[in-house]
Amino acid sequence: MQQDQAVYGDVQFLTGSPHRRAVLDALCAEPARPHELCAEIDATRTTIQRILAGFREREWVVKHDGDYRATVTGRRVCEQYEALHEEVTRARRFGPLAAHLGPDADDLPVAALEHGRLTVSEGGSPLAALSRFTEWLGAVEGDMRAVSPVVAQPFNEIGAELLSGDTRIEFVIDSAVLEQSKARYEAELQFGVDHDQMTIYVHESPLSLGVALDDERCCVIAYDDGNNLKAILEAGDGELYDWATEVFERYRERSVPLPGLSDEGTTATEG
Structure with missing residues (x-):
């Protein structure tokens, strides 16, 4: 039960803001520094730092020589979230038929x-x-x-x-x-x-x-x-x-x- 609650908390964290998904997408594409993420995602430095801290806590992202990059688990989370997003979008479109x-x-x-x-x-x-x-x-x-x-x-x-x-x-x-x-x-x-x-x-x-x-x-x-x-x-x-x-x-x-x-x-x- 405790583990399920932790997983649910991770899901809530990722889906709680479009900026979080955008940051993870960006880091899956290539390593980046906070100021680069601010410019790409149009978010404040404080917002980006909080997101990065949350990702590091979950070990979806690591920091090396000032750059942040997605880990293999972070990449998997990003891929599966994208798949879920596509499926939910499809379900909304085909709902009147189904x-x-x-x-x-x-x-x-x-x-x-x-x-x-x-x-x-x-x-x-x-x-x-x-x-x-x-x-x-x-x-x-x-x-x-x-x-x-x-x-x-x-x-x-x-x-x-x-x-x-x-x-x-x-x-x-x-x-x-x-x-x-x-x-x-x-x-x-x-x-x-x-x-x-x-x-x-x-x-x-x-x-x-x-x-x-x-x-x-x-x-x-x-x-x-x-x-x-x-x-x-x-x-x-x-x-x-x-x-x-x-x-x-x-x-x-x-x-x-x-x-x-x-x-x-x-x-x-x-x-």
Whole structure:
């Protein structure tokens, strides 16, 4: 317990002021004297001396012939702090996506968060993600596979346009979406059921996220509890594409094809 408190104190010391991180960064780059650090970091000599004293106490820095330099442990602390800072920055950026994806996205590849294109609906752009997803759907090339926990007329219209060409669509919905489609979009649902280029699957339990893939691209879609589209993450071929493919196939395997509107008892089975 005492050691944990000491470590916590060290963390607090480093993170307590941006000047401290800047001094450690500078000394990891090259040895320096206090007046040189004052000029580089724009801090008073008193501030720099206090920081250096704290670093020497923790043995992150040593003094030799008037110069201060980072020790190997000081360098490690600096590197790991930088990694933590980057991860927290990434978490803040992708928070609106992660918060609404549900447990099925727990294994979302980290590389996707580094290289994917993220669009978030927030503040002055409440429809940004919805607009971007509509654009994505309008640019589908080849066949499309999708999982969706919502139904909306704009998506029905785009789907009909895709089916008017050569696009084949495999579409996984849950039982709630099926019931909403029967109640509000009966003609559109029947069109999809009857079309020989479209296969609709029904998943019995609620879906927690959306995915869509064509031959070269994929996207992961996050909805809030009110079925409002909050964020969309896109990528081309790569780790996110492979992950989205696995998610789609997993849901499809746990679903059953929808043969027609007359089969009121049709539900999906869990695998």
